[in-house]
Amino acid sequence: MKIAQLGEFGFISRLRRQCPPGPGVRLGIGDDCAALEIPPGELLLTTTDLLLEQVHFRREWTDWHRLGRKSVAVNVSDIAAMGGTPRYLFLALALPADLEVTALDAFIDGFLAAAADYGASLAGGDTCRSPGPLLISVTAEGSVPAGELVGRSGARPGDAIYVSGTLGDSALALRQLLAGEAPEAFLAERHHNPSARTGLGRALAAARLATAMVDLSDGLVADLGHLLTASGVGGRVATASLPLSPAFRAALAAEPALLELALAGGEDYELLFTVPPERAAELPPLAAQLGLALTRVGELTSGPGLVLVDAQRQERTPGRGGFDHFAG
Numbered sequence: 001m002k003i004a005q006l007g008e009f010g011f012i013s014r015l016r017r018q019c020p021p022g023p024g025v026r027l028g029i030g031d032d033c034a035a036l037e038i039p040p041g042e043l044l045l046t047t048t049d050l051l052l053e054q055v056h057f058r059r060e061w062t063d064w065h066r067l068g069r070k071s072v073a074v075n076v077s078d079i080a081a082m083g084g085t086p087r088y089l090f091l092a093l094a095l096p097a098d099l100e101v102t103a104l105d106a107f108i109d110g111f112l113a114a115a116a117d118y119g120a121s122l123a124g125g126d127t128c129r130s131p132g133p134l135l136i137s138v139t140a141e142g143s144v145p146a147g148e149l150v151g152r153s154g155a156r157p158g159d160a161i162y163v164s165g166t167l168g169d170s171a172l173a174l175r176q177l178l179a180g181e182a183p184e185a186f187l188a189e190r191h192h193n194p195s196a197r198t199g200l201g202r203a204l205a206a207a208r209l210a211t212a213m214v215d216l217s218d219g220l221v222a223d224l225g226h227l228l229t230a231s232g233v234g235g236r237v238a239t240a241s242l243p244l245s246p247a248f249r250a251a252l253a254a255e256p257a258l259l260e261l262a263l264a265g266g267e268d269y270e271l272l273f274t275v276p277p278e279r280a281a282e283l284p285p286l287a288a289q290l291g292l293a294l295t296r297v298g299e300l301t302s303g304p305g306l307v308l309v310d311a312q313r314q315e316r317t318p319g320r321g322g323f324d325h326f327a328g
């Protein structure tokens with residue numbers, strides 16, 4: 001069955017049956033607005049992201065379940081970057097009439113499974129027919145205790161720069177897909193099914209350990225650049241210290257230029273955060289507790305700008321890194 005046969009109201013009533021109101025949802029899908037609670041003393045966090053067919057994903061490379069999961073993770077990642085707890089999701093879809101209902105069902109299954117993983121519930125949305133590509137717009141809301149909010153502007157010269165996980169895996173998978181190659185399973189999973197680091201973001205905020213934080217969606221150079229600008233500081237990053245997966249290292253050994261993907265490839269969905277040097281000893285126990293690598297990659301300076309230092313201690317200033325949608 002095509003989506004045109006199911007119709008908008010058919011789709012919404014099916015969706016409503018699939019997701020009973022979650023915790024804190026006074027009114028969810030089906031009224032004019034959602035009416036939602038956040039804990040007393042907490043700030044509401046709201047973020048939104050678009051996923052557009054041919055720009056962010058291609059139907060032939062993805063499966064619908066993983067696309068549903070990813071559309072949640074990329075939004076929840078921004079809540080994590082503020083130190084928040086994800087709570088509510090809104091989903092707006094512009095659906096091509098020829099879309100198969102089985103595809104949409106698999107997408108919704110993945111979306112709801114990821115929402116459950118992050119403790120968030122679908123609280124509303126909208127659908128319409130698209131005359132062209134499939135468009136997925138997700139809004140995520142979360143909350144953070146007012147005194148624990150972590151922004152981009154609190155970093156100070158001397159703070160150490162850390163990143164979680166490994167860098168460049170998703171960008172390497174995308175590069176292989178674009179070249180018509182099939183990435184190995186680990187890399188493909190990092191690209192199609194990223195994990196938002198909500199446990200880490202919350203732990204750093206609750207311990208008041210991070211002075212500033214950002215999630216890595218556009219690549220380390222671009223996202224660290226945003227943090228440096230917001231904080232009015234500079235930074236030095238040692239490229240030899242970037243955390244790389246075994247799969248990435250294997251590719252890098254054959255093609256050293258691939259290091260750019262770890263610096264500026266994008267879609268890592270790891271957290272980059274800054275920590276006062278006297279509190280650096282708290283990071284290894286946190287990494288062990290979370291089962292997630294936390295790697296020191298550099299430090300902040302009085303600036304301005306970002307300097308990359310390679311293994312031979314050669315310094316360079318990166319160009320405008322990262323993925324810029326309007327750069328063409």
Ligand SMILES: [Mg+2]
Nearest residue numbers: 078081215217
């Ligand atoms: Mg972000």
